[in-house]
Amino acid sequence: MRHIISILLENESGALSRVAGLFSARAYNIESLSVAPTDDPSLSRMTIVTTGTDEIIEQINKQLNKLVDVVKLIDMTGDVHIERELMLIKVHASDGERDEVKRLVDIFHGRIIDVTDTTYTIEITGKGDKLDAFVQALSSIAIHEVVRSGLIGISRGEKGLI
Amino acid sequence: MELTGADIVIQSLKSEGVEYVFGYPGGAVLHIYDAFFKQDDVKHILVRHEQGATHAADGYARSTGKPGVVLVTSGPGATNAVTGVATAYMDSIPMIVITGQVPKSLIGNDAFQEVDSVGITRPIVKHNFLIKDVKDIASTFKKAFYVATTGRPGPVVIDIPKDITAEKHEFSYPAEIKMRSYNPTVKGHIGQIKRAAELILSAERPMIYTGGGVILGNASEQLTTFTRKLGYPITNTLMGLGAYPADDKQFVGMLGMHGTYEANMGMHQCDVLIAIGARFDDRVTGNLEKFCPDARIIHIDVDPASISKNVKVDIPIVGEVSQVLDDFNRVLGDMSKNDGSPALDKWWAQIDEWRSQDCLKYDRDSELIKPQYVIEQLHEVTKGDAFVTSDVGQHQMWAAQYYGFNKPRRWINSGGLGTMGFGLPAALGVQLAHPDAQVACITGEASFQMCLQELSTAKQYRLPVKILCLNNQYMGMVRQWQEFFYEKRYAMSYVEALPDFCALAESYGHVGIQIEKPSDVRGAIEEAFARKDDAVFLNFMTDKSENVYPMIPAGAGLNEMILV
Numbered sequence: 001m002r003h004i005i006s007i008l009l010e011n012e013s014g015a016l017s018r019v020a021g022l023f024s025a026r027a028y029n030i031e032s033l034s035v036a037p038t039d040d041p042s043l044s045r046m047t048i049v050t051t052g053t054d055e056i057i058e059q060i061n062k063q064l065n066k067l068v069d070v071v072k073l074i075d076m077t078g079d080v081h082i083e084r085e086l087m088l089i090k091v092h093a094s095d096g097e098r099d100e101v102k103r104l105v106d107i108f109h110g111r112i113i114d115v116t117d118t119t120y121t122i123e124i125t126g127k128g129d130k131l132d133a134f135v136q137a138l139s140s141i142a143i144h145e146v147v148r149s150g151l152i153g154i155s156r157g158e159k160g161l162i
Numbered sequence: 163m164e165l166t167g168a169d170i171v172i173q174s175l176k177s178e179g180v181e182y183v184f185g186y187p188g189g190a191v192l193h194i195y196d197a198f199f200k201q202d203d204v205k206h207i208l209v210r211h212e213q214g215a216t217h218a219a220d221g222y223a224r225s226t227g228k229p230g231v232v233l234v235t236s237g238p239g240a241t242n243a244v245t246g247v248a249t250a251y252m253d254s255i256p257m258i259v260i261t262g263q264v265p266k267s268l269i270g271n272d273a274f275q276e277v278d279s280v281g282i283t284r285p286i287v288k289h290n291f292l293i294k295d296v297k298d299i300a301s302t303f304k305k306a307f308y309v310a311t312t313g314r315p316g317p318v319v320i321d322i323p324k325d326i327t328a329e330k331h332e333f334s335y336p337a338e339i340k341m342r343s344y345n346p347t348v349k350g351h352i353g354q355i356k357r358a359a360e361l362i363l364s365a366e367r368p369m370i371y372t373g374g375g376v377i378l379g380n381a382s383e384q385l386t387t388f389t390r391k392l393g394y395p396i397t398n399t400l401m402g403l404g405a406y407p408a409d410d411k412q413f414v415g416m417l418g419m420h421g422t423y424e425a426n427m428g429m430h431q432c433d434v435l436i437a438i439g440a441r442f443d444d445r446v447t448g449n450l451e452k453f454c455p456d457a458r459i460i461h462i463d464v465d466p467a468s469i470s471k472n473v474k475v476d477i478p479i480v481g482e483v484s485q486v487l488d489d490f491n492r493v494l495g496d497m498s499k500n501d502g503s504p505a506l507d508k509w510w511a512q513i514d515e516w517r518s519q520d521c522l523k524y525d526r527d528s529e530l531i532k533p534q535y536v537i538e539q540l541h542e543v544t545k546g547d548a549f550v551t552s553d554v555g556q557h558q559m560w561a562a563q564y565y566g567f568n569k570p571r572r573w574i575n576s577g578g579l580g581t582m583g584f585g586l587p588a589a590l591g592v593q594l595a596h597p598d599a600q601v602a603c604i605t606g607e608a609s610f611q612m613c614l615q616e617l618s619t620a621k622q623y624r625l626p627v628k629i630l631c632l633n634n635q636y637m638g639m640v641r642q643w644q645e646f647f648y649e650k651r652y653a654m655s656y657v658e659a660l661p662d663f664c665a666l667a668e669s670y671g672h673v674g675i676q677i678e679k680p681s682d683v684r685g686a687i688e689e690a691f692a693r694k695d696d697a698v699f700l701n702f703m704t705d706k707s708e709n710v711y712p713m714i715p716a717g718a719g720l721n722e723m724i725l726v
Contacts, residue, residue, distance in 0.1 A: 010343055013292075014280060017284065025285045058470065065466070065467075066465070066466075068288070068289040068341070070343055071342055
């Protein structure tokens, strides 16, 4: 099953490689990983999407907790939470395609953030499946590049990683 | 007072009460060596290879409970230390390994003798540090010792670029350290302990299974009280030997791949398993599908990640083993021990029947020297009170099976990683820590050659260790597997061109004794230990075809042993 693990860790060089190394050394899957400093610059917040049996997920949580740089973590999967991912996508857009692309962008609540004679660059956020659906919807359009941030998440309500 | 970074390193070690540093100099650590030269508080032991330094520090740590300290240079110094760091990591040994690094400005430039020590050691340390500023040296050492020695212990590597060991800074060693990201659990959950106590007292076929965690956690005394109070059978893992006296009637021997018949059968048939400071290693459990099929399992461990890693447990208790057992002993208090219960009597009768198999019997009338006999004689001559280190292979299993350890921290071997070459340097570390004790290194002719350069270190520091080489001219354990599972195709397990070990030992200034007849075994061991000031190499020419029994083949259950 797919799990979203949110980790608060020391913002030190090497902390990211400890986490990444743990996953490769113990043959755990990483679907996506995103990390950046928090409002407290001494801490980083990392979101990992992983898959595995209940036993493996339990081990992943325990092994992550064991890393000396990890301050705290939660597995958000079971709780109500918000997931978001950002995608930047550059598509071919010449005369005949421009209206169609613009219409799709509006339907998906995206924004066109860069325009040339032949391309649109689109920004769109949402859950992973929405981004997938958008890419799917563009099937008749030539896609030049796709950049996705990897998923980030936060718990709803007062609960959190504080 | 302002000190150089190098002096701060030494002063930090002194503040931690470090007696010995095992190391080898090189370019990146020359400032630190210069600082060593100017003081006498922390003694430096010069080894002949960095792997030897790590194993010596490891032996020191295992025999004392104090962290072992290693100092090596950058590049090859660090990579040579890697095997020893991994050895300590797998057995959870507290160790501080200081590696020199090229100056900060050269890091990443493929400089002479540069490797990414922090990157290379990351998967085999509890934690590691790269110090980037002279002002951080003291606090990093404080953190390193704290992390290495608390919770589940382990090695910590500190990588120090050369330039900052020359820079100056005010020295003050922190009295305390707090780390928001590291808070090991100490006390066990009392509710869980009470639940577990009820299950323990309801057991009809109980088994206590304890590992290295009891020794690392200095909980032998608590374990002995607990076990005697209950009157239950107890088995120890390879790493746990000595935590409970081997000569006690409740002790059923080691378990696992080369465990006793009674221990493994007892595990297989028990209804309540009490696992303490043990990690359900594959060499212990055999086939997990067949492991303890009828047992409800209680697991006490300081490391939450050890719990339900390989085997799902029913009652987990996270905490320091000594604290948890103290609580158990209090909770069990006057609760009548299950003594005299018909179920327990029946269980003991069953265990005694298994015992009567005498699974460790061997041919005592052989004209060849039986390796088991050598270990038994060592036990007698040393009155079971020696520190025994070993290398890895058949001799290691025989030492574990036949020496009979009655005290913790006496049996020193590489259990998790299985590092050949461990025995001799580990023995040197033990002897330094216990100058008046009897220290024996049980080895084989193959393992011994992996770190034999440390014979020179033994001479320099006059460390009178006794090396008992069970020389069967084969990599015995490899040969045994080839005999059993590869139709006797002995690929590369026969060592041709062995040296004259006695002459080799003598060339280093030690004593060599060659033993070829069973009748000479006892006398040779007595002579060796009578030579109080000499290191002695005893070359026992043993039966080449002897195998370690019992044996559980890979993939089999604990009840599927090959017996003699």
